[in-house]
Amino acid sequence: xxxxxxxxxxxxxxxxxxxxxxxxxxxxxxxxxxxxxxxxxxxxxxxxxxxxxxxxxxxxxxxxxxxxxxxxxxxxxxxxxxxxxxxxxxxxxxxxxxxxxxxxxxxxxxxxxxxxxxxxxxxxxxxxxxxxxxxxxxxxxxxxxxxxxxxxxxxxxxxxxxxxxxxxxxxxxxxxxxxxxxxxxxxxxxxxxxxxxxxxxxxxxxxxxxxxxxxxxxxxxxxxxxxxxxxxxxxxxx
Ligand SMILES: C[S@@+](CC[C@H](N)C(=O)[O-])C[C@H]1O[C@@H](n2cnc3c(N)ncnc32)[C@H](O)[C@@H]1O
Numbered sequence: 001x002x003x004x005x006x007x008x009x010x011x012x013x014x015x016x017x018x019x020x021x022x023x024x025x026x027x028x029x030x031x032x033x034x035x036x037x038x039x040x041x042x043x044x045x046x047x048x049x050x051x052x053x054x055x056x057x058x059x060x061x062x063x064x065x066x067x068x069x070x071x072x073x074x075x076x077x078x079x080x081x082x083x084x085x086x087x088x089x090x091x092x093x094x095x096x097x098x099x100x101x102x103x104x105x106x107x108x109x110x111x112x113x114x115x116x117x118x119x120x121x122x123x124x125x126x127x128x129x130x131x132x133x134x135x136x137x138x139x140x141x142x143x144x145x146x147x148x149x150x151x152x153x154x155x156x157x158x159x160x161x162x163x164x165x166x167x168x169x170x171x172x173x174x175x176x177x178x179x180x181x182x183x184x185x186x187x188x189x190x191x192x193x194x195x196x197x198x199x200x201x202x203x204x205x206x207x208x209x210x211x212x213x214x215x216x217x218x219x220x221x222x223x224x225x226x227x228x229x230x231x232x233x234x235x236x237x238x
Pocket of ligand 1: 073074075076099100101102103104105106107125126127128131153154155156172173174
């Protein structure tokens, strides 16, 4: 990864973390000391317990998603980003579909890997025009804009306009839309395509219909990676 991209990503991860902590603090009814203790506890929890932990504190990730005020970046963590990058480097996808790009942190990991490979395209999707402008700026700064095709607007509309097949799909929109969106995306998958979905633990209740659909469908082989926010790793079998 170039040093420009590394520095940009470091800044974007820090910003995202600061925003989430500030929003969580504003929603938490307790002292600063209690808040800091809980934040430390959260970091040491097994990933699969994190969603329930947030929920018992009244701090579910879905609240962050739907809350009013300045839109948060809600970027993937640096660990998840490196996982996305490695998946791209090993799978060598010609076409990646990213559903929910925000200001482009996960997009940068995909595009950086494509730059290393020397070919490929990530189709990014984002509704919020401010985030779209930031994404364009970030991929230009990192020098990977030729690997990114941003479709600004509603993700369902964007998917309905796509054709051909995708080698890799990353789902990271609001968790309660995963299943509907996946069903619309199914026609774009081929045997061997990989579908990754974030927040399987941190938004466990909202993503349950998606998980159940995959588990019960022989066309897919799926497992939840016990890692960071919980990543569903699905391979299209037929
Ligand atoms: C969790 S964030 C994505 C974070 C991003 N993958 C990253 O790592 O930087 C989810 C994004 O989905 C976008 N989103 C939610 N519903 C959408 C829709 N119907 N169409 C397009 N984007 C949508 C939100 O605006 C938000 O930026």
